[in-house]
Amino acid sequence: MKAALPALCAVALLLIFWELVCLSGLVPAYMLPSPVQVVQAMVNDRALLWEHATITLKEAAIGLVVGVVIGVAFAALMDSFEVLYKAVYPILVMTQTIPSVAIAPLLVLWFGYEMTPKIILVVLATFFPVTVGVLEGFRSADKDAIALLRSMGAGKWKIFRYLKAPSALPQFFSGLRIAAAYSVVGAVISEWLGGFGGLGVYMTRVKKAFAFDKMFAVIFLISALSLLLMRLVDVGERVCMPYRFLNTSSQKGRNDK
Amino acid sequence: MDKLVIEGVSKAFDGRAVLKDINLTVRPGELVCLLGVSGGGKTTLFNIIAGLLKPDTGRVLIDGQDVTGRPGQVSYMMQKDLLLPFRTIEDNVALPLLLKGMNRQEARRRAGELFGEFGLAGTEKQYPAQLSGGMRQRAAFLRTWLFSQNVALLDEPFSALDPLTRRSVHRWYLDVMDRIHLTTCFITHDVDEAVLLSDRVCLLTGHPGSITHELTIAQPRPRPEDFNLSVEFLEYKRKILSIINGEKQAVK
Numbered sequence: 001m002k003a004a005l006p007a008l009c010a011v012a013l014l015l016i017f018w019e020l021v022c023l024s025g026l027v028p029a030y031m032l033p034s035p036v037q038v039v040q041a042m043v044n045d046r047a048l049l050w051e052h053a054t055i056t057l058k059e060a061a062i063g064l065v066v067g068v069v070i071g072v073a074f075a076a077l078m079d080s081f082e083v084l085y086k087a088v089y090p091i092l093v094m095t096q097t098i099p100s101v102a103i104a105p106l107l108v109l110w111f112g113y114e115m116t117p118k119i120i121l122v123v124l125a126t127f128f129p130v131t132v133g134v135l136e137g138f139r140s141a142d143k144d145a146i147a148l149l150r151s152m153g154a155g156k157w158k159i160f161r162y163l164k165a166p167s168a169l170p171q172f173f174s175g176l177r178i179a180a181a182y183s184v185v186g187a188v189i190s191e192w193l194g195g196f197g198g199l200g201v202y203m204t205r206v207k208k209a210f211a212f213d214k215m216f217a218v219i220f221l222i223s224a225l226s227l228l229l230m231r232l233v234d235v236g237e238r239v240c241m242p243y244r245f246l247n248t249s250s251q252k253g254r255n256d257k
Numbered sequence: 258m259d260k261l262v263i264e265g266v267s268k269a270f271d272g273r274a275v276l277k278d279i280n281l282t283v284r285p286g287e288l289v290c291l292l293g294v295s296g297g298g299k300t301t302l303f304n305i306i307a308g309l310l311k312p313d314t315g316r317v318l319i320d321g322q323d324v325t326g327r328p329g330q331v332s333y334m335m336q337k338d339l340l341l342p343f344r345t346i347e348d349n350v351a352l353p354l355l356l357k358g359m360n361r362q363e364a365r366r367r368a369g370e371l372f373g374e375f376g377l378a379g380t381e382k383q384y385p386a387q388l389s390g391g392m393r394q395r396a397a398f399l400r401t402w403l404f405s406q407n408v409a410l411l412d413e414p415f416s417a418l419d420p421l422t423r424r425s426v427h428r429w430y431l432d433v434m435d436r437i438h439l440t441t442c443f444i445t446h447d448v449d450e451a452v453l454l455s456d457r458v459c460l461l462t463g464h465p466g467s468i469t470h471e472l473t474i475a476q477p478r479p480r481p482e483d484f485n486l487s488v489e490f491l492e493y494k495r496k497i498l499s500i501i502n503g504e505k506q507a508v509k
Contacts, residue, residue, distance in 0.1 A: 145339050151307045152404055153329025154356050162352065166343045243343055243384040 033213035041213035049221060055198040059115055060183040063122020067179060071130025079138040096128050100189055108194035118190040125186035126179035133175025137168025173237040180229040188222055258321055260285040260440045261408050266315035268301055274465035275301050281468060288441045290455035298466035299444045303410045307333040319408060332404040334411045338397040340385035346396050347381040353404035368403060375399040391422040411443035435479060452493045453485055462504045470500050
């Protein structure tokens with residue numbers, strides 16, 4: 001909590017500054033609503049926002065889970081078979097160069113206005129950071145430790161199970177944190193470009209109504225949801241890797257910084 | 258029968274010869290030391306004995322069986338303790354048992370029985386980062402011991418320890434050794450350590466490395482506390498140093 005204090009102060013100052021700008025009348029209220037107005041809009045529209053948010057969250061969550069599973073599977077396969085790495089990796093990189101705003105309408109044409117195209121877009125956005133992270137994690141496994149396990153008669157699978165997989169956990173969580181942030185944004189973009197429900201759809205509607213306060217309200221909500229997901233990843237990291245958060249005398253110097 | 262036999266082993270990496278015609282025979286229960294300068298091919302020889310590397314020529318025999326290039330036949334402790342940071346000490350130590358297919362509960366129990374003997378009591382649930390260098394080394398010893406092949410290869414097992422800790426770990430190790438009757442080969446470049454601990458010192462010298470001299474340390478084990486101050490000890494040390502210096506002169 002203490003560590004977050006400077007950041008919290010900075011955000012508070014920013015909001016106060018914003019409120020003052022609006023109060024001073026430098027910018028007309030219909031163009032830039034003040035933070036207070038944004039919060040009011042959020043409270044007034046809370047039922048509708050919640051309804052759309054659940055849709056978006058569902059898409060993001062399903063997409064993220066599928067994306068993570070695919071990402072880990074790709075990484076495991078590419079780590080096991082060098083040929084596969086050489087053949088598939090460039091294609092995976094290419095998928096990331098295609099802007100999601102370009103594929104989303106195509107996905108809508110192919111899969112309709114329901115959830116499927118949204119989930120596919122989230123999967124496309126989230127599997128890559130996981131694949132890259134986990135692959136690097138597998139490769140970061142200590143070469144000497146691999147030799148040690150081999151000397152104990154361990155085969156490929158046991159080396160993977162006991163050494164490579166746990167060695168990749170830190171990079172897995174780094175990738176997952178990025179993927180979690182992408183998942184919400186991916187779902188919103190996809191909804192924005194065609195759908196029946198979700199925060200993206202809400203956004204297009206309030207934009208057409210020139211309801212700037214509601215626009216800001218939904219932006220705030222999307223940020224909050226992304227932050228919440230990332231926070232969940234942090235908690236998962238602590239649960240899965242307690243050894244990374246030990247307070248030992250040998251690490252004290254590092255923690256004190 | 259001889260426990261471990263190395264016959265005419267040679268090895269080259271990218272055309273550069275590292276080991277040339279190594280022959281070594283180790284009797285059951287013997288403690289043999291390989292002494293030589295860094296980069297002399299000692300670790301390569303251990304990797305070959307452990308089956309991690311295939312020699313270009315020659316064979317490795319254990320109990321008369323050809324085990325060349327077959328890992329899993331000897332307990333191998335490498336230079337670094339290589340405790341896995343993400344496993345608790347008990348799970349690190351029990352790893353060889355798990356790899357052999359024992360279930361987790363049983364493996365922990367078997368390992369746990371020896372924590373007291375190895376001076377590790379109370380560290381079961383701790384992580385390697387929470388232990389001192391000396392304790393980590395003991396945990397690595399226990400893991401090596403639990404692999405329980407009756408030939409142990411120890412690659413500079415004491416070099417990571419500070420001199421005071423090293424002295425007490427020596428004493429402790431010899432004590433444990435005598436109780437568990439293990440055939441041991443270990444690597445060091447510390448002449449004192451070689452004379453202090455081993456039954457036989459083999460000097461691995463030259464490029465490519467070969468075993469040029471063997472020296473039997475006649476003092477029976479357990480050795481007296483002040484053996485390293487005795488005339489015999491100094492005589493052995495003098496002999497070894499003169500050989501090493503002779504080699505250096507020859508290179509110049």
